[in-house]
Amino acid sequence: MESKMSEYQTAISRRDLMRGSAMVAAGAMVVAPVDTADASEPVSKRFEALATVQVEVNGVDHQLELQPRVTLLDMLRERLQFTGTKKGCNRGECGACTVLLDGRRVNACLVLAVAANKRKVTTIEGLVDGPHLHPVQQAFIDHDAFQCGFCTSGQIMSAVGCIAEGHTGSNAEIREWMSGNICRCSAYPQVAAAVEAAAREKV
Amino acid sequence: MSNLGQPITRADGAVKVTGIARYAGDQNQPGQLHAVLVASTVPAGCVSAIDARAALAIPGVSRVLVAVDMPRVHADLDKISVPPLATRFIPMQSHNIVHEGQPVAIVLGESLEAAEAAATIVRVTYERAAFIVPETAAVVSADPKKGSYSMSNALEFNKGNALAAIAAAPVKAGAAYTQPSRHANPMEPSAIIAVWKGDRLTVYDAVQHLPAVQNVMAAVFGLPATSIRVVSPHTGGGFGAKAFVWPHEILAAMAAKVVRRPVKLVLTRQQMYGMVGPQPQMVHDVHLGAGADGKLLGVGHATTNITGVTEDYVEFGAVPGRTFYACDNITTSQRVRRGNVTLPTFMRSPWDGPGSWALGSAMDELARALDMDPLDLRLINYAETDPESGKPWSSKKLREAYEEGARRFGWRTRPKGGTRDGHWRIGYGVADCSQGQARFHSTARIRLKADGTAQIESSFCDIGTGPATIFPQIAGEVLGLDPKRVTAVAGDSDLPYSGPTYGSGTTISTGAAVQQAAQRVRAKLARLAGWPAEEITMRDGQIIHGDKSRTIREVLGEAGVAELVSDGTFDLPGGAPVDMGPPEFPARTFGVIFVEVGVDQELGLLRLRRATGVYSAGRIINPRTARSQMIGGIVWGWGMAAMEASHFEPALGRWLAKDLAGVPLPVNADIPPEIDVGFVDEFDANSGPLGAKGIGELGATGVAAAVANAVYDATGLRIRDLPITPEKILAV
């Protein structure tokens, strides 16, 4: 095992060296990417190291300059200060970052901000209608569907999506279609009851 | 109508459903740098070199801090005990590595993405040392000099002669029961933002006890506690993982001091495995000896848990062995195995959670050996007084809970185990729930205003248990106010000292302080009104004496006073910061959990069909939030029983799967709507003035045993090793 590990470590350093030489410094200027094929030069200039992203969030247009690797989640939380959407795992394994993208529920940590260019995003902050809570928000309060509240934004956005998708025909269907939102305080039966109640109200 | 016992909706509902509630990582500060920790990839040894040149070349990266950059921990930290300091080993004070995942460098960037990218190319060279795999290390006695965890309870206990009694007993049962390490995995990864202004530090932190962080930070930097402010209005789940003060919190504050800018650190989900402790892997050896009539003649419960190399964390899983059942001969012991692993810590239902799994399974095996209903076996061995001390309980209505639970569940009329429902074999299981009741010294302040509203002020924090809802009910009860007219201001260490939100102790402790503060304010108001305090009542913003009544506004206005302020306190005997009940009346909460499971032995599937939990937990202040709490506990127990395990990889010396995909937690589809929760009507006059006890952890005890017992009922397979995964129930 020891020798395997040391062979492996050597392999790692080689890879590091190769990677190091291919490093591209990204920044405020657009830099031509490292590219050895002359014939593809015009094609490779299509790639932006810094992109202008226009996203409509909760009905308001925003325009930012972002590196492509910035996720929609980090753009919302760190650039636009929409801190209602939460980062639970950053791998799409918990649903805490659920938002609506063009009306469909998705994990914001799995979307690049640049990929959301010219699209519409709805976050938890966009659900309230002036002083009125959205029916799903009210249902969550009425059914005690949260405790610590950290997964709640994601649960509610997911519930809004679930209801719009029409997956609220039964308690079992709701529980299955809401399983993409993990709750460690485990308010699951209350969440299902809230979604059921809100779905009935909207119909 | 009394406020207490009313199922009012949560006071913090609006802020939580709208995304307004702020958690540590939301409290962005002007000029902040994003910190990303570089973690050790070796389990033991030391850092021999760190090459950060490539990392620093990334635009937006400000600094890469290594050990020599960090301020030395001040000698004051020696005076802080472990716990609440999670470990005295503060990374980056030396080059030593004690476990994989330990922080070795801190990358600071203007943007999160720059810091994240840089952290992946900081080149750390290690001098590896041989590492110890804790699960297979030698079993040793805990050393009281290696942290104070081992001093929280008895390492050895002997009453009578259990070994002889068990050996001579006509009927015996018991075996080794094991459970893997499990990480709490609260939905919010630990996060902290540290801001220095001169010599004053403010931290926005994800915590379960603000003053602990305040005291630790003060000691680390050699400052008075008054120089430190901790702000934490909401914590996204604690479950013990945020109870103590972990190294990453100290590192963030140090980094902020070095670079003289606010530093925001949010641990990744991966780092939540290595940098914050799990509940440890444990082996329980339980042996029971009984007469043919079922009376326990001897109980032996010995546990061994893994710990790190820096301190001996002891998971007192043998506590149930000496507190659950009446017996004249009891022996318990607690030992540890040390290895290069993240130091374990409290997890929801420490001690009783693990112990009730092992003991509850052993009791079921005993019942089977006796051919007796397992509920009857428990009734025969009912502990009217505390078996450990012989003293009367502060309160206990477990018999009523058994009866009510059995009735609601249909226990006495249940079908025979193994009955089929299609491919499912149905099984039924029962187990005791019980959690030791912690009490904490706490204080609170109340301001009663002329407009008939009131404000509670205390430094308690919100991890989801609902204090912001319950305390206004308590204050409103005393002051005759609708709870909606009482606001709880909390989550700030500048506010009056509150005990922690763990040990299920917040309601009993801080709630009592709130009650006393309210009573003192009421007495002041009575004095101003010119009436004897014991002769007045309060209702709807009025103070009433016989047939006379005056509004609060009138009384205060006449006295020329804008508001009345009083402090309340909950003091423990001897001025102790914590105890487990009054000395004359050991305090525990009790209950019983019944489960019905389905097992598909061809496909190795285990599913929960329904559950009933009935609890003797003192006065329930808010049945709505209490029910949710118990459901959460039952689901916690389901995860423990059916799926959760954090495996330590022995060849690599680290946690195998550091994410939420490789370590399954229960999802909504796992939990049927038929979770039935009930409480026995009870007022505990001995634990505190409210008559209440704690419920945050009680629900998570006993569940794993009930599930394993139900699996046995369904299949005849006795599973003694958690979690109960497909390979264990697949029919041979």
Added chain:
Amino acid sequence: MRDFSYAQATSRADAIALAGLPDTMVLAGGTELLNWTRIGVVEPARIVDITRISGMEGVEALPNGGVRIGALTKLNDAAQHPLIRASYPVLSEAILKSASAQIRNLATVGGNPLQRVRCPYFRADEPTPCNKRVPGSGCAALHGFNEKHAIFGWTKDCVAVHPADPPVALAALDAVFITEDKNGGRRLAARKFNVLPSEDPTAHSVLRHGELIVGIEIGGPAPKSAYLKIRERESYEYATVSAAVALDLDGDVIRRARVALGSVAMQPWRLDETERRLVGQKLGSPAIEAAVAAGFVDARPLSSNTYKIKLARNAALRAIELAARA
């Protein structure tokens, strides 16, 4: 994530040209790619977003009775399309049992087969002996925690399984991936899309750099089909074992059977011998079990996953039951 530059492809030809550049990867749903870049599985210098290309989405009935699904069709949309639900329930079920609703709203049918293994040694952030991460570094799972790993087709160089569900159904349905690249394109059998470790333990699929999946074609309807997924929790989890079965029945006699197992090997595992022996058998007869058993002669357990052999056999049997009732 390491830095990369980004372009949006405007057409299929454009996508192929851009995707053919060195150190360039294709972004569709992004539900795998973003995690790969976070973990360090891949470190592309360039990413081509193909989601804005029109004409690559949708489900269309083919004149030969089959169906073609555009590669950019979202998983949820494909699964719930009336044609797929009615004619290929095994595929609909496999998709709906994958991941979570949110992920299925992003992920595409063309991207899904390109999922990489879930082996925790592969997915580790830290350096780990894994031939798919660093060729030649070895396989830590071989003698490590391999409860969830392969029982077919593994070698000492890699014991991981392909974890995705839709490809298992597609393999059972003899589906074909239609690809395009600068030389034209290929028709790749779904059941042979992944690369077994005996051929190359460092590889995942046969898709070449610069080659794009543009659609999936499935032949005639398979209404008597079903997908069974076994996992510890009820949803949002990869399979321990899964089974996709499509039956052609004549009354209660099997005229043709297609049985594919998932999460037992680096590719969906068609039980060819089982399929042969099922022909002419009556549903519910003991010959079914014998036929299934025959498909397992070359099953080989690892140190911790012997149970998977029994589990997979039972899964196949149960899926045959479910398909017959579909």
